[in-house]
Amino acid sequence: MNRTLTVLLAILLLSSCREGDDIAPAFYTCGFTFSDSSAENENNSKYQNLIDELVSNGVVGMTMSVYQPQSGIWIGGSGKADLNNNIHMKPCNISRVGSTVKMFTATTVLMLAQEGKLELDDPIADYLQADVINRIDNADKATIKQLLQHSSGIFNYIQNLKFQTASLNDLIKEWTPDELLSYAEGKRAYFKPGTDVRYSNTGYILLGMLIEQIEGKPFYEVFDEKIFRPLNLSMTQFAAKNPVPDGIVRGYIDLYSKLQVVESTYFSGWDYFTADGGLISNPKDLNTFFQALMGHKLLNAEYLDQMLTWKSPKEPDPEFFPIAYGLGIFRIETPSGIAYMHSGDAIGYYANMLYFPDDSTSIAYAANSNYGKIDEFVSTKDATEHIISALKD
Template sequence: MRSTHIRLRRACVATAAAALLIAPAVAGPAHGAPAQGSFAPAAPSPSPSPDGDTEFKQLTPAVAAQLDAAILQVLREAHVPGVTVGLWAPGKGSYVRNFGVSDKATGAPMQSDFRIRIGSETKTFTVTALLQLVDQGKIGLDDPIGKYIAGVPNGDRITLRQLAGMRSGLFNYSEDNDFIKAFEANPNKPFTPQQLLGYSFDHPVQFAPGEKWEYSNTNLILLGLVVEKITGRPLNEVIGRDVLQPAGLRHTLFPIGAEFPVPHAQGYTDQSASGKIVNATNWDPTWAWAAGAIISDLQDLRSWARTLATGTLLTPATQAERLKTTSVGIPGAGYGLGIFNVQGWIGHNGSLPGYETLTVYLPEAQATMVVLLNTDVQHDGQEPSTLFGEAITSIVSPDHVYPGHKPTAPNPG
């Protein structure tokens, strides 16, 4: 059974081979909708920038034209309905563009104020809430999960740190055949965290705690339950009050069902049974919960990228722990605690039926990149968000191309 299309995608560092460097094409309309958005080049500097042009290029009209062409080529080749791209770098300018359509039935264009389901980027918020509890002295990263949640296989040995770092060895519930059948039978069906864990715990552990890295959404379900147990509040309320509010994110929310505030694009996925493209906009995301249910928008993600990478909501010591990465088999790429570092770009990607996102920050240039798509359909085995990220960074940060390398080890999981 082909499960890739109802699964919260692994972090791109695990799945994406950077085999396709997109060559610029002639810019023009895509899917009947021209590129829209804003482009704000920085004022020319009388002397070279101290960080050098190789770190992040000046967003001049010529560079903007290159970006337009490269993004349009990926959109066409990967058959993506629509994409919104945002780039910002102090002293270098900004670039915000919409390409393609938000609704294939009406041909309505993408807009930069749309909300979007961010999939696994949710993990960055859940782990931040967890790490805030570490800073408050209420939990320890090396506490075993069994101290808080009963019935976890190897629960006396698996630590919170290993769960956040994808090194627990617990089976990924979203790859369980019974879960897949239940979801495909009714994508509007709500799931509870306990049901999701049940799908995982029916399987033996995959390896000893800490032995290796393997992406598993089960880890985040457990961490979400820990946050609820320690705070005595629902996870959506904890993240809303303790993470979103202090971060100033006014258009980000943790839904408790299938609610999806407007405006938003229609999201398209391919059914695993038939392979047909279907509209997944209003499918219930409770199956993803702490691992992938959050909704956000371009400007909130722009702000969150910097907050996440610089540790604004955490103590320096805890942020340092978060940024310690484990190799995932790709040179220049590693996974920390609910966060990755790929060729210097720090952040996370997200994918669930109908939508993909990529939100990353390059500290060396204080540059932010956000990519939002209204499809999760892979192209030649690769996530389309990764293809866009690579095409963009090949132009603006050639010394930091995302993801930059083909995997040198088998795809984990």
């Protein structure tokens, strides 16, 4: 998926890292609102052994949730939530889950369409102010559906080297949507709308603005009303409400690719107020959301079918599975079968959630460390294939 460019690691060498805070264990206390029977799950040992293995390889901490119709839900944790204070990871602990929020953004837009408040083939320009639309190439032509499917061709602001430099020079800066959009301004679109697919965070900033325009309130409040509260996702929130909330596990990066991590909890403030990232959650809540979505509890059959309408890129990524783009969701072809998925990362955090339509298995996991050698265990194609095969086969 869309990853922060490797220049990040080099520039971070020049950045000052905040020392680990002294935090009492009670800060990380959490629990579920149901009776967790994971220890009795027939696959308990297999699942726990996997995350223990990943931690032994160098991942700082890991949480995971697996649902299979025949064996029910399993939730587990391994490693450390906080190295400085020697706090063990709990299955319920929350962390940043990055771009997985795009599936929530897309679901919310589709729910608005389902309610008759918009048409997916409407141009986004019909809803947003001209001073936003006129700044960005293709924004005057792209439809809502094309933004959802990353087929708008709109330039991805994160790829602007000036943005990368500015953000890395101030890693705790909290960026506004307008500031981020300015880095897509004047940049030529990748292609004409609808002719190809290419990941664009810029498009999802515009979709967040669309939600706000229609509902008259911040998009993350609409998430609360339409998704978080109805599904009882009590451990899920958006960073705009509190960028570093109580209970969030510390994040770490393998800065030198030597499995010698430095803390990065307070880094990465560019998605705190935009719908392209900024979600805070845990694998249990992500799993609940994915199962509800696929079970028509949020979208009816018509709109779920539209979400699962696929378009493949003209130039496949040779370093990842064969992939096709849906509306805020991806379909990948793995040795274990077709999976729907969305991953996400922030500086020091990685998350992934997958659903296998052949048997309704869903998997969600989160790590509080990334980059360097750690990516080899959590986010590459080989890492993803290893995790899937260990859990599903």
